Amino acid sequence: MAPYKPFPFLELCPELRNAIYSYAIDWPHLSAAFDEIQTFQEQEESIIKRCTTTNTPSLLLLNRTTSLEAHGILYQKPFILSSPPPYLPQSAKPMDITAFVSETTLQNLKFVVLEMDLGCESSIGKRWLKxxxxxxxxxxxxxxxxxxxxxxxxxxxxxxxxxxFGNAAHHGSVMRVLSRIPEERMKTKNMAQG
Structure with missing residues (x-):
């Protein structure tokens, strides 16, 4: 029996490697983690910490070349945030998004989609605002x-x-969220070049 020989992945053409990266890695779906935390919010803090831990795909940890190539593909994909982190009664405030995604990662994102359903839940406006x-x-x-x-x-x-009073408070929170969106001026790559 022949000894195991690793596949020469880096010898594949870059286009094929990029296609593999595109299928193999994606941003985590944070809504599932948020739902799990809501379910366990009465539990111990250690369970909540377990829910906030996201795993780095192994592909990003193999070697420098693979990591750089895969990160390039990953950062071209949209990071979709479809719900804000949950509100925890024991901390008296909503959780911070940086408990799930590091500041550095958030700063390196190229394409972000915020899907804000500001429905009837009373705390959703405050959570989105935070x-x-x-x-x-x-x-x-x-x-x-x-x-x-x-x-x-x-x-x-x-x-x-x-x-x-709850309706009025929720409406006020939602209006604060919506008013922040057009007022904030941020320099993106395209704005800085133009």
């Missing part, structure tokens, strides 16, 4: 953004039926 403020602070410090897409969906409660 997440948006954190992201803007990080990106104002340094960013490589080429494209930022914000999809916000909000239908305000019917005023004719009367609002509760």
């Amino acid at each position: 997440t948006l403020e954190t992201l803007l602070d990080i990106w104002c410090e340094r960013n490589t953004l080429e494209r930022l897409v914000v999809r916000a969906r909000y239908v305000s409660p019917d005023r004719s039926a009367g609002w509760t």
Whole structure:
């Protein structure tokens, strides 16, 4: 029996390696982690820490060449954030997005999609506001953004039926989130060049 011989991956043409990277790596789906934390929020803090841990794909850890090539492909993919980190009663505030994605990674993103469903849940406006403020602070410090897409969906409660204090507070939070989006001016790569 012949001894095991590793496959010469780096001898493949760059186009084929890039296609493999594109299929093999992607950004984590943070919504699943957020849902798991919501489920376990009554549990011990150690369980919550386990939920915030994301694994680095092995492909990014093999060697310098593979890591650089794969990172180049990964950063071209959209990073989609479809919900904000959950609110934890024991900490009296929403979790920070940097508990899941490092500041450096957030600053190196080129394409970000924020899918903000600002529905009827009372804390969602506050959670999105905290997440948006954190992201803007990080990106104002340094960013490589080429494209930022914000999809916000909000239908305000019917005023004719009367609002509760909760409705009014939620509406105020949502309006603060939405007002931050057009007011913030960030220099992206394209804006700096143009």
